[in-house]
Amino acid sequence: MSASRSNAPYYFVPGPSRWPVLAGLSLLLTMIGASAWVNHVSWGSYVNIAGVMLTVIVMYNWFGDAISESESGKYSARIDVSYRWSMSWFIFSEVMFFAAFFGALFYARSISMPWLADIDHKLLWPDFSGQWGNAGPAGTVDAFTTMGPFPIPTINTALLLTSGVTLTISHHALRAGQRGKTAFWLFATIALGAVFIGFQAYEYIHAYHELNLKLTSGIYGSTFFMLTGFHGFHVTLGAIMLGVVWFRVMKGHFTPEQHFAFEGAAWYWHFVDVVWLGLYIVVYWM
Structure with missing residues (x-):
């Protein structure tokens, strides 16, 4: 968290975000691919890799938003x-x-x-x-x-x-x-x-x-x-x-x-x- 808390609100509430929904969908895609992969379904590995890549992208942006909020002094x-x-x-x-x-x-x-x-x-x-x-x-x-x-x-x-x-x-x-x-x-x-x-x-x-x-x-x-x-x-x-x-x-x-x-x-x-x-x-x- 940032060192600057003097001007932070009582409790910061972030605005609407698309990241939770995208995270849920990407994780669902990852697990569907993984389940198919271990059961030797031909498309399983591709779906699993796509889900993992999407999850990484979502996490990078979501956590990036949280870090920006912290470093800008919004967190009390x-x-x-x-x-x-x-x-x-x-x-x-x-x-x-x-x-x-x-x-x-x-x-x-x-x-x-x-x-x-x-x-x-x-x-x-x-x-x-x-x-x-x-x-x-x-x-x-x-x-x-x-x-x-x-x-x-x-x-x-x-x-x-x-x-x-x-x-x-x-x-x-x-x-x-x-x-x-x-x-x-x-x-x-x-x-x-x-x-x-x-x-x-x-x-x-x-x-x-x-x-x-x-x-x-x-x-x-x-x-x-x-x-x-x-x-x-x-x-x-x-x-x-x-x-x-x-x-x-x-x-x-x-x-x-x-x-x-x-x-x-x-x-x-x-x-x-x-x-x-x-x-x-x-x-x-x-």
């Missing part, structure tokens, strides 16, 4: 409170999003598998052991190798934990008015996130081509790729958010007292770090 302390509550509820919704996938993993591994392997089902599936990471009781899934914690998941854990430290250093530097130090450590955080994504892409290539572990590899494959894939998507979003904040820092935005855009992006990044710790333990170790 009450707007700051609104943004903080909005970001808090957004992160809470993300917590529930990942809770659903963690819940699916728990149900499949701790309830369904032992149930299918108990004595009542031995007549139907006598060779089914119920061990997590199997090919299923019906034998319809190709054999695959499960993913262990070494070395890439452990390296990625170190990368994300380190990025949390560099981001905290950057935040303290901003609060101390040290803009150069803020930009340096913020850029280091973004770079660590980019390396994380690179390692995850390599891990996926290794899983598909060497372990035969795919999204279609039963409940293990679907939960593995849904959890780690959506987390990687959130890391990408967080890195983009931090990248926008970095450009704003370089342009002279923010003050030691008022910099919620930085704080909001930092909240999101720390949330992504915590989710990964849960993934690292539950998906790769247990």
